[in-house]
Amino acid sequence: MGMWDFVKGAGKKLFGGSAEAAEMPKEEALRKEIEGLGLDAKGIDIKVVDDKVELSGTAVSQEVKEKIITAVGNVEGIAKVEDKTPGKDPVFHTVAKGETLSAIAKKTLGNANRYPEIFEANKPMLKHPDKIYPGQVLRIPQA
Numbered sequence: 001m002g003m004w005d006f007v008k009g010a011g012k013k014l015f016g017g018s019a020e021a022a023e024m025p026k027e028e029a030l031r032k033e034i035e036g037l038g039l040d041a042k043g044i045d046i047k048v049v050d051d052k053v054e055l056s057g058t059a060v061s062q063e064v065k066e067k068i069i070t071a072v073g074n075v076e077g078i079a080k081v082e083d084k085t086p087g088k089d090p091v092f093h094t095v096a097k098g099e100t101l102s103a104i105a106k107k108t109l110g111n112a113n114r115y116p117e118i119f120e121a122n123k124p125m126l127k128h129p130d131k132i133y134p135g136q137v138l139r140i141p142q143a
Contacts, residue, residue, distance in 0.1 A: 002089045003082045006073035008051055010135030013076045030072050037124045039067055044085065046072070051079040059085055066090040070139045071125055091140040101129050108140045117141050 014029045026048040034041045040060050047054040053072045059065035065087055073081040083089075093108055101115035109117065119129045121141040126132070 001083055001085070003080055004069065004073060004092055004137070005080055005094075006078055006137050007094070007135030008077060008079040010133065011074040011076040011078065015075075015077050030075065033075065034068055034071055037067075037071055039071065039124075040064055041068060044068060048078075051077060052082060053078055053080070054082045054084060056084040059087065062087050062090075066139050067122075067125070070122065070137060073137055074125065088142075091142055092137050093140050095132050095134055095136045095138060097134040099132070099134075101132065104138065104140075 012033070014033055015026060027046045030046050030048065030053065031041060041064075042060060043058045044055055044065075045057045047056070055065075055068065055072070059068065065083070065085055069081050069083055069090060070092070072078060091108070093104055095104070101118050102112040105115040105118055106112040115129060118138060118140060119126055121139045126138075132138070
């Protein structure tokens, strides 16, 4: 259980990005985004309060929980994600300008050649290892 900061002005546009998204409640738009990524959000309750997302309930796995936090946090307009679900606290890294997955792997995992582990840990949100952007928050896999 924890609270993580995200870059409010960075990320995927969901709220107001299309006429459909502008009309649907934020919780519903986030749930649709999660489902669109193929993540199983059964057991997770989503509540949006201003620019903060609150997650409660029980995720199907630790990995899915971490991916849901990453997916909803990397939506434009979201500044914080509060996790009220059971399980370990995930480890995240906010991408700085000019960083690559190799540099992030060296910094967080001790070896630049472990960048595929970070890429895999962030699928399906990441489609290509070179397609990261400043302000994006990435999940760092733990042993």
